Amino acid sequence: MKIILPGGSGQVGTILARHYHQRGDEVVVLSRKPQPADWRVVQWDAQTPGTWTNEFEGADVVINLAGRSVNCRYNSKNREAIMQSRVDSTRIIGQTIKAAVNPPKVWLQSSTATIYAHRFDAPNDEANGIIGNDNDDTPDTWRFSIDVAKAWEAATDAFTLPRTRTVKLRSAMVMSPDAKGVFDTLLGLVRVGLGGQSENGRQYVSWIHEVDFIRAIDWIIEHEHLNDVVNLASLNPLPNFEFMRCIRDAWGIRLGLPATSWMLEIGAFFMKTETELVLKSRRVIPGKLLQDGFEFQYPSWKKATEDLCKQWRDVNTK
Numbered sequence: 001m002k003i004i005l006p007g008g009s010g011q012v013g014t015i016l017a018r019h020y021h022q023r024g025d026e027v028v029v030l031s032r033k034p035q036p037a038d039w040r041v042v043q044w045d046a047q048t049p050g051t052w053t054n055e056f057e058g059a060d061v062v063i064n065l066a067g068r069s070v071n072c073r074y075n076s077k078n079r080e081a082i083m084q085s086r087v088d089s090t091r092i093i094g095q096t097i098k099a100a101v102n103p104p105k106v107w108l109q110s111s112t113a114t115i116y117a118h119r120f121d122a123p124n125d126e127a128n129g130i131i132g133n134d135n136d137d138t139p140d141t142w143r144f145s146i147d148v149a150k151a152w153e154a155a156t157d158a159f160t161l162p163r164t165r166t167v168k169l170r171s172a173m174v175m176s177p178d179a180k181g182v183f184d185t186l187l188g189l190v191r192v193g194l195g196g197q198s199e200n201g202r203q204y205v206s207w208i209h210e211v212d213f214i215r216a217i218d219w220i221i222e223h224e225h226l227n228d229v230v231n232l233a234s235l236n237p238l239p240n241f242e243f244m245r246c247i248r249d250a251w252g253i254r255l256g257l258p259a260t261s262w263m264l265e266i267g268a269f270f271m272k273t274e275t276e277l278v279l280k281s282r283r284v285i286p287g288k289l290l291q292d293g294f295e296f297q298y299p300s301w302k303k304a305t306e307d308l309c310k311q312w313r314d315v316n317t318k
Helices: 011-021 051-056 076-099 140-157 183-193 210-223 238-253 261-270 287-291 303-315
Strands: 001-008 026-031 038-045 063-064 106-112 163-173 172-177 207-210 229-233
Touching: 001 011, 011 026, 011 172, 011 303, 026 051, 038 051, 051 076, 063 076, 063 287, 076 140, 106 140, 106 210, 140 163, 140 303, 163 210, 172 183, 172 210, 183 238, 183 303, 207 210, 207 303, 229 287, 238 303
Parallel strands: 001 026, 001 063, 026 038, 063 106, 106 163, 163 229, 172 207
Antiparallel strands: none
16 A cells, blocks of 8 residues: 555654555655655645645555644643644645545544543543533643644544545554653653652543554554544553553552642643643543454553563663
8 A cells, every 4th residue: 555644753653654664565754854764755844735745646545643742831832833733734635635636545634532521430432422622620721632633623524525535533642662652751750760640640541552553543444434533542541540550560660659730730841741641531442443343452551561661671671
């Protein structure tokens, strides 16, 4: 297949590019700042048409991952960049697919599990999930993330593409041992004794192992009846206190210093990020994938962390 990965130079894009390249597919990454890679990297600005649009003719799959990282402080400048980078890139991709003579067969568009409401009582799936709202008790930064997710999906839904199947991917955190990824950051806290629960630890964490993320993407591509929205998450989200305990157990450390709200605020300030990333309860399950018969290779966080810690050690102790 020919796979196009707009915004594919980040952690998740690299996971997918590596997989498809090793499998023998033709991989094209669209990047604003191209860097040497084992696959082709083509420059684009994620806003306007250019020679990069030629890549879409006859392509099999487009997986759009473009967007400014949310791992930053939500000041006005960053908010604008986060919102516009997602909406603009989605809009230009939709326009390019619509204009193609021989358009891609599948468009997989990134979204986020953050679109669902902060809840503890029951999990969110595609059929029964509660989309986040503007309740008075919702912190401003959380409302912003929900607004971004809604605008991101609305930009996708604005296009009618009769020859291209479109799927919005509401993805949880993708866990891999890659440097500077989510798991690498969490393991770093555990290794220095800071890997305890955040606040009361009751907030749910949704996650997916990189192996299952790749397999789920392939499953969606292969099963033509899957469309609209698909949750990409493990079937077993778990509370933060248990989530962090599993990482400590897998690494062989018994204790981790817990972080109170004020400690998280101070840490987030110095790390130039937001506490929403650890305090919002994301209890998401993959309803469509499970109903469709998809089987997870890493259904439990315990098994996943054991594998990820082993991989991390293999890479970093050579």
